[in-house]
Amino acid sequence: MSEQGSSRPDVSLRLLEIFDAIMRCETTVEAAEQLGISQPAVSTGLRQLEAQTGVTLFERLHRRLQPTAEAVALYEDIKPVFGLVRGFATRARDIRQGISGRLRIMSTPPLGHTVAPLAMRRFLKERPEVSFAYDVRRLEHVIEAVQGGAADLGLALALERHPAVNVEILARTHMVALLPAETEVSGTTVGAHSLSGSDFIGLEMESRMGTLVRNAFDRDSAPYHPRVEVRYCSTAAVLVAAGIGAAVVDPYTAAFQNGSAVIERSFLPPIEVTVAMLTRKGVPRSRLLHAFISEMKKALVDFDATGLQRKT
Known part of the structure; x- marks a missing residue:
């Protein structure tokens, strides 16, 4: 096989991004604004892409770029890819802002059957893209899960400190x-x-x-x-x-x-008892976890104020 027949265009993802933006915007100015780069950079990228593929992709028509039949055919091949890229960017943004993702929470029964579900209900109501893995277990199982990374957060009573995990006191109450x-x-x-x-x-x-x-x-x-x-x-x-x-x-x-x-x-x-939050040592908390911790603190304050309508 000849060298010319075996060679393949070395097309970078950045050039394909420029192509995708022009196809959707139809002008280099609008494409540049969407990509956050200069208009000359878009024009240069388009010329590079046409040179590398050997295909004329656009014709200028009334200040707009008219895609050729070849460009339309090529765009149909890459369009699903950029749908995935935009979906990835959106999901990454949602995770960064704490409105998407999955949390693994484990609690001992007292909190796991009362305050934690209240916090979870409020948390999920505002975040339809969030899901939970939730379990209620004995204290030793909660500590083991947090230490081993099987749970992002543990909740327990009557714990001040533990050598295997980080312990933060969220509230103090009495039996x-x-x-x-x-x-x-x-x-x-x-x-x-x-x-x-x-x-x-x-x-x-x-x-x-x-x-x-x-x-x-x-x-x-x-x-x-x-x-x-x-x-x-x-x-x-x-x-x-x-x-x-x-x-x-x-x-x-x-x-x-x-x-x-x-x-x-x-x-x-x-008899004073602590409400403790357990996290894994050496692991930074995600924005999503920070948001749930904040909701948990609010639920504890509401409990102290109302007693969850406790019977007296």
């Missing part, structure tokens, strides 16, 4: 007492002594929340003998609603029981 609806209660607070003398549903001692509750009873010199011991605050709340006994749970779990047969009161001595 509350939940009692069956038929319980006679006076006042707005319930103490550890009054709960220790009745059927009590405790949290397992291996958990951080269980340790906090046990320590509060010890501080008040109140006997701590749970009749039933459970792993999750949500399970304790369900048993309270079933009339089995009283429990001390986080306020988010208590809010999830709104409308159930329970009475909520402040618990003494106070």
